[in-house]
Amino acid sequence: MTFDSNAFLIIFTGSLIAISCGFLGVFMMLRKMSMTGDAISHAVLPGIVIGYFVSGSQRSLEVIIGAGLLGILATLMIDWLRKRARVQLDASIGITFTLLFAIGIILINLLAYKVDLDQECVLYGEIAYLPIDSWITKSGLNLGPRITWLAGLNFLFVCGFIYLLFKELILTSFDENFSSVMGIPAKGVNLALMSIVSYTTVSSFESVGAILVVALLVVPPATAFLWTKSLMPLLKLTAAMGISISVLGYYLAYWIDSSIAGMMVTVAGVLFGISVLVHSKKPMWLGGTSSVKEPFGV
Template sequence: MSFDQNAFLIIFTASLISISCGLLGVFMMLRKMSMTGDAISHAVLPGIVIGFFVSGSQRGLEVVIGAGILGILATLLIDWLKNKAKVQLDASIGITFTLLFAIGIILINMLAYKVDLDQECVLYGEIAYLPIDLWITDAGFSMGPRITYLAVLNLVLVSAFIFLLYKELKLTSFDENFGLVIGLPAGAINLALMSMVSYTTVSSFEAVGAILVVALLVVPPATAFLWTKKLTSLIKLTCGLGIFIALAGYYAAYLVDSSIAGMMVAVGGIIFLGSAAIKGIRPNWAFGTSTPGKPLEI
């Protein structure tokens, strides 16, 4: 592995994925639903398998549709267990993602001889293979790494989603009841957010894996939240951390000859722990606020 055009493509694609996950992760964190992203990233596995089975390809639209449907189903199931069955939220999440993930594993074992899919390619991914996974046109012309195009498209869709629904996401994240009072469809907005998380998960699992997507959804926003209590600053800092994590993760993986995606998450975890330690020592240090314990500003 050397720092050349391939390295640039890997870092660039990883940065796009980190930013996409981080942007969604900010609103997941504000809604205290960060681990719902964990549930969704595991729960989409049956949808991915069924999509593979229907299309016969990991690049089919059926895979995205299947994952989106399962992501929404997971959200509805968690909400039903919490509000109707009166099960605690953490238990609802645990029950949902383990059940759907187990169904996905069973489907993989049943359909493995028909579908080019295994648990590891979904769970872990490998972004180092990005330069050789090319988008080849019908005329035989190479357009470059396919996953990079997916990452660009994903970031465009996520950015457009947040731009168009920023006010609604902001209000329902801070006070869902107030959003309902002024007529916002809080339930529909929540489902839309969960659908975007589902899409981001399935579009990223080949590169960083479904498990590591969870870390990218949680770690950058959580780290940024230690330093700022303003929403706009939180979003900007989360994006900056995503880029730094991709860059530092690649270099660290290069030095120790390890998994790039795994090292990215390890770097993110180290940054979070370091930030937590610094804030514990100097609680008044913050970007965007100087008052410890001050609630997040709209």
């Protein structure tokens, strides 16, 4: 097995996607809203269909805008059901994403004769096709894989978002009422977070698929949380996990001739299982399982 330019591009792109999803997943986990990512990844389907119907392309700005608007709508619906209708959070998430996802499937069936789009286009992805999808300018210059550029741009957006709103994200994640007293618009921060989650989900469709994005939003942060309760080490460990699952996932998929994206998420699940076993076997004085909740430090 050789490490060529294609392997580098696949691993590099997979790492960017895994890190971006993992960083956002950390703050969603702190808010106890990890599965909101699952809701958003399914709820954006109507927006994708409408955007694709308007533009005629899966790669258009209209698709991203449509998905982003539906992601915000899903967040508002979940929040309204939870606070106004007094429906439990898990139930409000289930109601929202199943309703919007069903509407998306209906739209696909109604518009199937007009557009070349089906459910698998947005639910599954294969990062192995990345090297052949180059971004070529009008002058004939090959800029490299388009998905790599999108993943890099999304990575910068996510890092910039966290850097600019780091304090606000921390305060609203731990105590929404206190953040409101401090003058921080908790609802605005929450909508901004869900908007960038929507964009990250859409930008990752073609490489790992919507379903697998959910795993990258949840599993790496959950694994890192087993090893540290401090925020900055949690983010660093999540990033390290993102790189690790990309490298191991690629080579294991190459070895057994399987889906690279699927193997990356499988590796993430295995690492989580190993972490649970190791953590449960450790004595309490070494950081093992304890009934006493530790404070979450920065």
